[in-house]
Amino acid sequence: xxxxxxxxxxxxTESRSFVDHLHEWVTTLDHKRLGIMYxxxxxxxxxxGGVEATVMRIQLIRPHNDFVSPQVFNRMFTMHGTTMIFxxxxxxxxxxxxxxxxxxxxxxxxxFPRLNAFSFWMTAFGGLLLYFxxxxxxxxxxxxxxxxxGWFAYAPLTSQTFSVGHSTDFWTLALLVSGFGSIGTxxxxxxxxxxxxxxxxxxxxxxxxxxxxxxxxxLVILAVSPLTAAQIMLLLDRYLGGHFFDTQAxxxxxxxxxxxxxxxxxxxxxxxxxxxxxxxxxxxxxxxKAIFGYPVMVGATVAIGFISMSVWAHHMxxxxxxxxxxxxxxxxxxxxxxxxxxxxxxxxATMWGGKIEFKTPMLFCxxxxxxxxxxxxxxxxxxxxxxxxxxxxxxxxxxxxxYVIVGGILFCLFGAFYYWFPKMSGKMYSEMLGKLHFWxxxxxxxxxxxxxxxxxxxxxxxRIYTYEPGRGWDTWNLIVTxxxxxxxxxxxxxxxxxxxSQFRGKAAAxxxxxxxxxxxxxxxxxxxxxxxxxxRVKSRRPLWDLKHxxxxxxxxE
Amino acid sequence: MNGTYIPLQQQPVPPQLPERGQVxxxxxxxxxxxxxxxxxxxxxxxxxxxxxxxxxxxxxAAPIFYSICL
Numbered sequence: 105x106x107x108x109x110x111x112x113x114x115x116x117t118e119s120r121s122f123v124d125h126l127h128e129w130v131t132t133l134d135h136k137r138l139g140i141m142y143x144x145x146x147x148x149x150x151x152x153g154g155v156e157a158t159v160m161r162i163q164l165i166r167p168h169n170d171f172v173s174p175q176v177f178n179r180m181f182t183m184h185g186t187t188m189i190f191x192x193x194x195x196x197x198x199x200x201x202x203x204x205x206x207x208x209x210x211x212x213x214x215x216f217p218r219l220n221a222f223s224f225w226m227t228a229f230g231g232l233l234l235y236f237x238x239x240x241x242x243x244x245x246x247x248x249x250x251x252x253x254g255w256f257a258y259a260p261l262t263s264q265t266f267s268v269g270h271s272t273d274f275w276t277l278a279l280l281v282s283g284f285g286s287i288g289t290x291x292x293x294x295x296x297x298x299x300x301x302x303x304x305x306x307x308x309x310x311x312x313x314x315x316x317x318x319x320x321x322x323l324v325i326l327a328v329s330p331l332t333a334a335q336i337m338l339l340l341d342r343y344l345g346g347h348f349f350d351t352q353a354x355x356x357x358x359x360x361x362x363x364x365x366x367x368x369x370x371x372x373x374x375x376x377x378x379x380x381x382x383x384x385x386x387x388x389x390x391x392x393k394a395i396f397g398y399p400v401m402v403g404a405t406v407a408i409g410f411i412s413m414s415v416w417a418h419h420m421x422x423x424x425x426x427x428x429x430x431x432x433x434x435x436x437x438x439x440x441x442x443x444x445x446x447x448x449x450x451x452x453a454t455m456w457g458g459k460i461e462f463k464t465p466m467l468f469c470x471x472x473x474x475x476x477x478x479x480x481x482x483x484x485x486x487x488x489x490x491x492x493x494x495x496x497x498x499x500x501x502x503x504x505x506x507y508v509i510v511g512g513i514l515f516c517l518f519g520a521f522y523y524w525f526p527k528m529s530g531k532m533y534s535e536m537l538g539k540l541h542f543w544x545x546x547x548x549x550x551x552x553x554x555x556x557x558x559x560x561x562x563x564x565x566x567r568i569y570t571y572e573p574g575r576g577w578d579t580w581n582l583i584v585t586x587x588x589x590x591x592x593x594x595x596x597x598x599x600x601x602x603x604x605s606q607f608r609g610k611a612a613a614x615x616x617x618x619x620x621x622x623x624x625x626x627x628x629x630x631x632x633x634x635x636x637x638x639x640r641v642k643s644r645r646p647l648w649d650l651k652h653x654x655x656x657x658x659x660x661e
Numbered sequence: 662m663n664g665t666y667i668p669l670q671q672q673p674v675p676p677q678l679p680e681r682g683q684v685x686x687x688x689x690x691x692x693x694x695x696x697x698x699x700x701x702x703x704x705x706x707x708x709x710x711x712x713x714x715x716x717x718x719x720x721x722a723a724p725i726f727y728s729i730c731l
Contacts, residue, residue, distance in 0.1 A: 215681040291688045299681035325688055329695030337703060345720065348703060354711050363699060 133217035142199030149191040156184035165585040167573040174569045178252035185255025191231040197378040207623035210302025215295035223288035230282025237274035251275035259349035259357040290324035304641040316381035319409040327370035334363035365416035373412040379516035390466035391458030397450045404443035411440040421489045422496040430489045437487035464538030468519030475511030500560025530628045531609030537601040548590025555583045620645035
């Protein structure tokens with residue numbers, strides 16, 4: 105396998121004006137630059153969504169608080185949920201997929217570079233459209249500004265009668281537009297993985313990162329499309345006299361729930377599979393062992409993909425769907441814990457007996473393992489319909505899904521940032537600041553989301569604007585809000601670390617972690633064409649083979 | 662340019678891999694089919710739900726003339 109590469113011609117790296125740089129980035133088709141743009145764009149929205157969460161938590165820090173008005177509170181939770189799912193989590197994961205997949209499969213770019221750029225700009229436009237509602241949604245009606253219908257926008261709240269003005273239209277159009285971008289990116293990822301692999305890289309020799317992103321893209325295709333259809337029907341309702349979800353004219357609010365959650369639950373796996381992909385790359389490298397049970401990990405991933413399409417109505421147990429339907433979704437929801445549990449056992453088995461290096465990426469992945477286990481266990485609890493009837497729409501549910509999204513996905517994402525930062529930037533980050541970020545965020549996460557379960561168990565409903573004192577919720581809410589400040593401090597350290605390392609960090613070698621996948625065979629950062637010569641691989645760990653010619657992996661695969 | 666040659670030409674695709682255009686078009690059709698599946702489900706769900714009308718035929722007039730003019 106060749107690891108040769110050459111530098112850019114000197115004139116292309118000479119100093120140029122800001123406008124020239126901007127023009128290069130805006131018109132780029134390079135998968136790495138598009139990946140970085142996805143990530144930077146998502147980080148900006150992460151800060152915005154984080155501010156919205158902080159506003160909500162300050163409002164709930166004590167009973168009878170009036171830090172913001174009820175109307176603003178409604179807008180905050182709607183914008184926070186929509187932003188974090190559609191304009192932080194998905195773009196940031198697409199960014200990593202864009203950057204890493206061609207490098208990992210030994211290709212020079214994604215299969216369709218122009219479609220790639222188009223998809224990014226559609227996603228970016230969607231996010232801007234959502235936030236343009238703050239100034240543009242008043243319209244002629246003079247009512248409302250940002251959307252305030254919740255991130256799942258249940259009918260009939262979204263009808264013209266109850267959502268006067270254009271705020272709901274901005275929400276619908278933003279999701280529609282970014283959905284087209286997501287579908288374009290998913291098509292590109294599937295085509296790249298299936299058609300652009302380097303010689304020798306059979307499906308059984310692909311990095312797990314590629315496998316997990318392949319299944320994730322399949323889920324995007326199958327899950328985002330129903331949301332697109334539902335948004336079109338909602339627009340028909342609002343502007344062309346349709347009655348799909350208009351309960352006063354024969355429409356059904358429940359069918360909106362079905363259409364939304366047919367998207368909404370697979371979406372959880374769209375987000376968590378790339379997180380699994382990060383863990384599957386980071387844990388073996390910092391355990392100094394090959395991943396345990398590669399074929400089983402692939403099988404579990406595919407199983408999760410299939411089962412995740414049949415669990416959506418567990419979000420609707422409190423609607424009253426009938427015993428048979430409830431039973432089906434209870435069983436399917438419990439079943440998905442099996443392949444997920446297999447993955448957790450395999451990551452633990454990878455660490456077992458390994459020479460574990462507790463670098464920052466590994467710390468985040470170890471925390472992910474424990475936190476995702478707890479998130480899965482509360483998920484199994486909620487999958488029992490009678491349990492869900494007691495706690496549906498309570499803060500227990502909010503704590504559960506934040507345990508999944510923050511404790512699982514975001515922790516893996518932070519691990520991924522630190523792991524691939526040297527490759528993307530060519531600079532090493534500060535390990536001290538990385539660990540400070542880890543501990544601050546870990547403490548903040550557990551203060552917030554461990555203790556958030558309790559007011560839920562005590563009956564505190566989600567989306568509540570304020571509450572009466574003396575219900576036993578006061579102290580818990582105070583602790584939850586204090587945790588948010590720790591998380592905010594952690595995020596500030598993280599951003600400071602990225603920025604200071606980018607400008608003043610030590611130069612990174614091409615393979616600072618002694619890793620095994622193809623991206624580490626290129627210089628840091630990789631040249632525009634990735635590989636001077638397209639590599640040829642014989643095993644799942646081509647760099648191991650290169651470094652240990654006397655003991656190559658392909659003897660044992 | 663300092664004259665360094667950058668070999669940007671595409672490497673030939675190994676014959677065992679599927680053609681990327683075909684794969685992309687297949688996935689696009691799957692995505693479109695998923696969208697229209699939801700429309701069809703909605704249509705089936707609402708069949709016979711409104712017995713008194715007005716039906717779409719009663720309230721919607723396709724602006725064929727103006728469409729042609731536009």
